[in-house]
Amino acid sequence: MPEARSWQVRWWLNRWRQASAAERGTWRLAAVSTVTGLAVATASVVAAGPWDSGQRTAERDRAAAERPAGGTSRPGTATPPSAAPVLAALGAPGTVTTPGSGEEAVPPPTGTGLADALEPLLEDGALGDVRTVSVVDADSGRQVYGVDADRAAVPASVIKLATGAAVLSARGSGYRLTTRVVSAGHDRVVLVGGGDPTLTARPVHGPDHPASLRELADGTASALKRSGVRRVSLGYDTSLYSGSERHPIGPNENLSPVTPLMVDEGRLDKSDRGPAPRSDDPAGDAARAFAxxxxxxxxxxxxxxxxxxxxxxxxELAAVHSQPLSALVERMLTASDNDLGEALLRQTAIAARRPADFAGGGRAVTARLKALGLPLKGVRIADGSGLDRADRVPAALLAQVLVRAASPDHPELRPLITGLPVAGFTGTLRGRYAEDGVGRGVVRAKTGTLTGVNSLAGTVVDADGRLLVFAFMTTGTTDPAGAQHALDRLASTVANCGCR
Structure with a gap:
């Protein structure tokens, strides 16, 4: 059992001594479940953790050593492994009971209790000028503690929660992105981009891998030879998207030009995650690689x-298919993958029959969030990745996105939970919580980092076994490491608190 939970053992022993024989029988089952759940959670994180990498300078080193886990490139095959066992082991809304009380659910923490625990930590100067907070009971959806929770602020990368919710709602978790080759005449073929930035030109192995340009070439060559064609000209079609390929931040190692046709996210080195030199013409490079x-x-x-x-x-001569959206959303969140963020924003627009550009995608995402019944006061979606400082999102929205994702009423949104980095184990939280035994393996959260902006939004199971969601957002920070540490302490405090 992790050291951070040793206080629970002492609590159980003290209560055990005071309990009746009947109570002890019930408590024994609950205690064993708690220990087993934590052990399974730790093992699940290590063995089946979701996608991993990082995107911004502050997160680069934390994710450099991670290897992605996969999905599948073919329709009809099994959904790839994710971190779902972690959530199941740690609890789900409405499933936790008070020792000796039958099926009665443990009550959520009180606002007063959370205020007593969190407000001293919110005074940390590393948290900058503006701090907004929302802590919500996942079972009831009720906010139990908030600080300016409805105030819209620059979200940085946590906006990917909204992007993921929108595309999963619009397309469904099993939807796949398709890259095709079609015949444009007897001796002319066209490579048609389907908006899959994970399409790879590298060798792939095993049944669960991204869509492969090599497999697409295999299928195309076979189809041509069956038709007696051995010589062709090659075109490439990027008409799926409209508008500028350039993000407002301009050329950047964190994001390729946004085009529906690219291989390996337009990377010019051998990396598969994190910042990297990017191609100025990823579509042309993909076509030349295919040729x-x-x-x-x-x-x-x-x-x-x-x-x-x-x-x-x-x-159609040949086609390859991405991993399902469930896997792509998991990767986007755990790896904080900007290229996927922009691609999935545009998929939301295409599903809504809007222009597949920054503006059309922003309107489509906003419309999907509204359809989910989410609070939209002050919301502005300017991109899908969070790199644009024009984005504005309140903490209350982020928390309610996670409430929807944890709800059995929205199973299509569950990848938003399973894709969250796990503190001390995966993704952009792998290198954080190293000295924090309370939050390590318990906090699951999406990070956000821009210069002067730090945010954290995710889930915890508190000391009483209640599933809570939280969103902490700060602006005006000057010490990125200090701000991250302060946010981590806030999340760990929620995890360690019954707070009634």
Whole structure:
């Protein structure tokens, strides 16, 4: 049992001595469940943790050593492993009972209790000028403690929770992004981008892997040879998206130009996560890589690939499919993957038949959040990744997104929970909580980091076994490491508190 929970053992022993024989029988089951749940949670995090990496400078080193876990590139195969066992082990809304009281649910903490525990920590100067807080009981959806919770602030990367909620609501967790090759005549083919930034040109292994450009070339070459075609010209179609490919932040190691056709997120090195040099022309690079793969398979490609549009009803020669949205959303959250954030924003727009650009995506995400019954006062969605400082989101919205995701009424949103980094184990929280035994393995949260902006939103199971969600947002910070540590202490305090 983790050291941070040793106080629970002492509490159980003291109460055990005072209990009746009947009470002891009930308590024994609860105590064993608690210990077993924590052990299973730790093992699950290590063995089946979700996607991992990082995106911003402050998070780069924390994620550099992580390897992603996968999904599958073919429709109809099993959903990839995620961190769902962690949530199940630690508890779910409405399932925790008070020792000796049958099925009566443990009450949530009180606002007064949480205020006593959190307000001294909120005085930490590392938290900057503006601090907004929302702590919500996941079972009832009621906010039990808040500080300016409805005040919209720059969210940084925690906006990906809203992006994920919107695309899962619009498309469903099993939806896959498809990259195709179609015939544009007897000796001309077009590579059609489907908006999958995880499409890879690297060798893949095993049944659960991203969509493979090599497999697409295999299928295309076979189809051409069956038709007696050995020489083609190649075009590439990026018409799925509209508007500028450039994010308002400009060229940046954290994000490639936003295009529906790219391989390995436009990375120019061998990395598969975190900041990296990016291509200025990821679509053209993908097409040139595809042309080389066709040549390697005995199909001559005339000249250089050129931009083109696939005609309506064009015959499909081959296609590959991304992992399901459940896996892509998990990766986006755990890895804080900006390229996926922008791709999924546009998928939300396409599902709503809006322009697949920054503005159309922002409107589509906002509409989906409204349809979920979420509070939208002051909300502005300017992008899907959180890199744009024009984004504005209140802490109350982030908390309620997580409430919906934890609810059995919205199973399609569960990847928002399973994709959260686990403190001390995965993703952008892997290198945090090293000296915090209370929060390690218990706090699950999405991080957000921009210069002067730090945020943290996620879930904990408190000392009484109640599932709570929280959102902490700060602006005006000058010490990123100090701000992160202060946010981590807040989340750990909620986890360690019955607070009634």
């Amino acid at each position: 080389k793969l066709l040549r390697d398979r005995g199909v001559e490609v005339k000249g250089e690939p050129r931009r083109a549009k696939a005609g309506r009803g064009a015959k």
